[in-house]
Amino acid sequence: MTIGIPNRATARGTRRRERVRGVSALRIVVRRLLALPLVLFAVAAMTFLLVALSPFDPEAAYTSLSTGVSEQTRQEILAAWDLDGSIVEQFGHWLGNVVQGDLGHSRLLAGQPVADEIASRALLSLVLIVTALVLVLVGGLVLGVLAAAFRDSPLDWAVRTLAYYGAAAPSFWIGLLLLYVFSVHLGVLPSGGSIDVRSADAGFIDPAHLILPAVTLAVTQQSWFTLYVRDTLLEVLREDYVRYAEASGVRRAAVLGRHALPNALIPFITIAGTRLPELIGGAVLAETIFAWPGLGRLTVEAALVVDLPLLVAITLVGSVLVVFGNLAADLLYRLADPRIREGLT
């Protein structure tokens, strides 16, 4: 990717024609939002297909709890859980309910509506994921730029080694080590939950409770991102235009910050969008370790009793988050790369 020095006159002369081909922000939003129902449909259909193909028998699972049920009671139980009829009929029925805003009823929560439970838990997970995302981006950027700026120095070596091991270690194991060091041994941070239950006005989320789960969730992706920023930056630093800037006496910090970094970050924006699913999966582990009462823990609890309505709904919420993450990445990409805005690529 080499960027030549643009000829001002030609650039201005052809601008009008190019704008027609350019991608407007509105079009990006509309395209992603139109795709959203399709994505959700595909995810739901895939989940139902998986259930249909698997040897799992919801009928047996749902009626075996009460022994000695009469045939009539069994039919009533099945009807109550929408399990009568073929899998296609069940899917159609479920889909019809979803369109009307009814995600079904949870088996785990004794028949409570799935949507209510998810709504009450989603915000906690979102706070955790967004905090972790900020840690990933800021931490990775700072460490990656430092490592690239002081290439082959002890600092670079330390950052690279840490990142390498951080990316390879299981996140839940790192979480447990953090738990041991900071809550058990030093006793400076709480070991679980989202609020201090001892205080009367605990509020919604206590920041001290957020630190350990967020760091645990961030560590793998942050390590990966640090290495990525370092490598891309070093690659860009070899480009002709950067060497031209260096040769013409631009200060080193300015070469890094103003000339090299923006170009190194463009591909990263798309990457950041695609890494969001990893954070959602990581949240399941981080929430389990630190008893964070979000969607991740709910997922595990639902999985243990095979609560399909709840599991399907959580998977859908995850997919919505991914679609919005990609939308944000598209918009940022357009903002960061003028060539996209002008439809030049």
Place this chain on the structure above:
Amino acid sequence: MTATAVLRPRARRLRPWRPWAGGVTPLSAQIAGTVLALLILAALTADLVRPVTSAIDLDAILVAPSLAHPFGTDDTGRDVLALSLQALQVSFTIAALAALVAVVIGLWVGVLAGALGGRVDGLLMRVVDFLSSQNHLLFGLLIVVLFRPALGPAGAVMLSVGLTHWLVVARIVRGELLSLRDRPFVAAAIGGGATLGRLVTRHYLPHLAPAVGVAMVLLLPHAIFHESALSFLGVGLPPHDPSLGNLIAAGQRSLLVGAWWVSLIPGLLILAASVAVGTLGEYWRDRHQPRWRGELEL
């Protein structure tokens, strides 16, 4: 140096991988190879080196690392070193079989997409893109709970890992196949009347083997991680079976009373295996196939 020596073209073939030859192999790759070999050896000889005594020793609950128990004991008095070696064996076996499942699925999809091309290719790759935009741990969780009653815990974990990790293999296989399709020997084979089936089995697959082999090795740490994550969450192997994830999960209870060693050792083993495989994979890739750089990040 004579003129003929300069003019003679260098033979372009893969140099055999001989780590013991020294010189060309970087130290990091040598260390990684040694570590991996030791881990595999430890897994294979777990029962000989330090057999697990199933007897619960209530006098030796949570003993800190000592000479009798180099890695301490867990909360039922079992030796953590013996448990870890046993777990290494279990986790490695499951991960290897799961990676095999992933490679078989990925190979099929990749070959179908690459060899048939056109609409089939477009459709299959769309499916691959869609699946990779979803979180694999959530689907892995769903798969494992759905298939556990029929396949048993170990089988369900294998299937779960396999069904969520084949995407990268499919992409690599398709990419390789597309570049093979333009090679003259393929045109020659088609000209000689080779059918699609013959083309795939006799011409494509042998050329795909190295790529697939490396992909499978690089999948191993991911498979180990996925297996241990599922076990850690309580949906993988049953709690009394020693897998690395189960040991870490069991250690969580002990952590809260100050016993750090139960979780530490199994985690270090996962870390060592994953760093060793990653280093070797990178070395191999840079040496033989630098153009896979982007794809084999996994």
